[in-house]
Amino acid sequence: MELPWVLLALAGTGAAAGLGDSPRGDGAEGDGGSEGLQSLFLGGLSLLPYVPRVPPAALPGKLTATTFALERPCCVFDRHVDASDAVWLVVAFANASAAFRNPPSRAEVPLYEQLPTACSYMTLETAAATYACSAASPAVLRVGGDTACGGQGGRDPCNGPLPSPGPYRVKFLVMGCHGPKAETRWSDPILLRRGTGGTAVPPRVPRICPAVVLASLRTPHPLLVSPCSVKVGGSLCRRDSGTSTFAHRSYRTHHIPPALRQPLPPGCVCSPPGLGCFAHPPPAPCPVK
Amino acid sequence: MAKSDDGIRILQGLLVFGNVVIGMCGIALTAECIFFVSDPHGLYPLLEATENDDIYAAAWIGIFVGFALFALSILGIVGVIKSNRTLLLVYIILMLITYAFEMASCITAATHRDFLTPNLFLKQMLERYQKSEPDNNNDKWMTEGVTKTWDKLMLQNQCCGVRGPSDWQEYTSAFRITNNDADFPWPHNCCVMDARGSPVNLDGCKLGVPGYYNSNGCYDAISGPMNTHAWGVAWFGFAILCWTFCVLLGTMFYWSRTEY
Numbered sequence: 109m110e111l112p113w114v115l116l117a118l119a120g121t122g123a124a125a126g127l128g129d130s131p132r133g134d135g136a137e138g139d140g141g142s143e144g145l146q147s148l149f150l151g152g153l154s155l156l157p158y159v160p161r162v163p164p165a166a167l168p169g170k171l172t173a174t175t176f177a178l179e180r181p182c183c184v185f186d187r188h189v190d191a192s193d194a195v196w197l198v199v200a201f202a203n204a205s206a207a208f209r210n211p212p213s214r215a216e217v218p219l220y221e222q223l224p225t226a227c228s229y230m231t232l233e234t235a236a237a238t239y240a241c242s243a244a245s246p247a248v249l250r251v252g253g254d255t256a257c258g259g260q261g262g263r264d265p266c267n268g269p270l271p272s273p274g275p276y277r278v279k280f281l282v283m284g285c286h287g288p289k290a291e292t293r294w295s296d297p298i299l300l301r302r303g304t305g306g307t308a309v310p311p312r313v314p315r316i317c318p319a320v321v322l323a324s325l326r327t328p329h330p331l332l333v334s335p336c337s338v339k340v341g342g343s344l345c346r347r348d349s350g351t352s353t354f355a356h357r358s359y360r361t362h363h364i365p366p367a368l369r370q371p372l373p374p375g376c377v378c379s380p381p382g383l384g385c386f387a388h389p390p391p392a393p394c395p396v397k
Numbered sequence: 398m399a400k401s402d403d404g405i406r407i408l409q410g411l412l413v414f415g416n417v418v419i420g421m422c423g424i425a426l427t428a429e430c431i432f433f434v435s436d437p438h439g440l441y442p443l444l445e446a447t448e449n450d451d452i453y454a455a456a457w458i459g460i461f462v463g464f465a466l467f468a469l470s471i472l473g474i475v476g477v478i479k480s481n482r483t484l485l486l487v488y489i490i491l492m493l494i495t496y497a498f499e500m501a502s503c504i505t506a507a508t509h510r511d512f513l514t515p516n517l518f519l520k521q522m523l524e525r526y527q528k529s530e531p532d533n534n535n536d537k538w539m540t541e542g543v544t545k546t547w548d549k550l551m552l553q554n555q556c557c558g559v560r561g562p563s564d565w566q567e568y569t570s571a572f573r574i575t576n577n578d579a580d581f582p583w584p585h586n587c588c589v590m591d592a593r594g595s596p597v598n599l600d601g602c603k604l605g606v607p608g609y610y611n612s613n614g615c616y617d618a619i620s621g622p623m624n625t626h627a628w629g630v631a632w633f634g635f636a637i638l639c640w641t642f643c644v645l646l647g648t649m650f651y652w653s654r655t656e657y
Contacts, residue, residue, distance in 0.1 A: 167604050167605040167606060168561075168562055168563055168566070168582075168605035168610075168612070169562075169582050169603050169604040169605035169610075170604065170605065172566055172578050172579070172582045173566070173573075173578040174577070174578040174579045175578070175579050175582075177604060248604065250600070250603075250604060252579050253579055253600075253603070254579075255577055255579050255580050268579075269577065269578065269579035301566050301567070303566065303567060303568050303569040303570070303573065304567065304568060304569065305567075305568050305569065
């Protein structure tokens, strides 16, 4: 009777060994049972094949000296998240990304202020529903665009400017009530611009630290920009070519207010501070520890 | 005798006609140089900050030369009609002096036009635009002039930088010292503005979304008026000098044929 269980355990270990090398296809439709079983063995962390990248559109501001833009992941997390999950962006120095370890809970998330020491941080904490197929949202995320936060010693995630040109690697991490649930692959190294010539002295480059994960958290606002349109039966948003996305649609971003902290409305439980509650159903409460 | 009389009359007629043309061109030159000196496009602070505003010096000389040409042409007409050797001698000497000044002005304007390159204005913009700590009063004056001129240029011509907004990203600048890169990848004057003078979409402008920022450079808006200025002074002056040369030769010949 123990033989089937031994065989299952061996299969699970084999899958875990192969997980780091190749993406586990999440296109395994109708395989919920084995997914659940595998996630049971892998600690519940799904690896999504999505690779974050800088938008290919010709935007002069997509890479500056302290910020960069990312394509918004659309329809990537829908099958793996609940209403109470938050999607974080992990930003790490490229040489530190391999050593990054997902934080086991929200309390242990490395924040923007820890970037110089931990060489990574997590920001852009967003409700998972914002990246849903049916959500209307801006087509890019801007990492490093908030200059008013940081240095306050709070636990709020900060999307502050990056202190050095990098290169950086990013990935998205879905954190649930019990810890990380899903992650995307690491992006290619993103090297920021560095001004040359001119007149001023270039900014000092801080020491490169070991791998640290950066999650950029963006406070979501119900700003409708370009709704994801879902193909019938497909799982990807329809994407126009980069330039036409902006040329033909009205691009209205939202202004990120300087103060991230907002009073939690009653009934929003297990939602990160500052996230607020929107038209989406409130996140399911986490079990009390 | 009749033939030489006729010849002299024809020569007198030609010289009077020549001097009338010189007088009118002198007035035109004065008016043109006053127009350039008045700086209708407001670009003089940029030239002043390069510490080489010789095309303006050429225009100032042009004002006085034009007026001198007008006065001398009247003197010449009177001298030719009266056949007065003294008057004609005075005319020739003063006209040669004026000729020399106008030659200097034209050559200055023509050669300094080559000085006005994109890199010159780019370097100046990067060094002086919104420079926060000027070294001395002169530097402060120039910095304020450059900053105000660029702000006005970018707003009125809907342009950004010398070649484009990427100038602010590719090069270090005084602007970058006082303005952080995340909020100001380029100055906010590069953004498309609404009727009240504030950006239509600041986030779109920072990202460089077409339609929310000005993507073209201001070099054409600077070099266009300056080239017109330099060429106008130089080539009109050369044209006047060519005509004056002929009239002077004729006047010298006429002077040698008259008697006291």
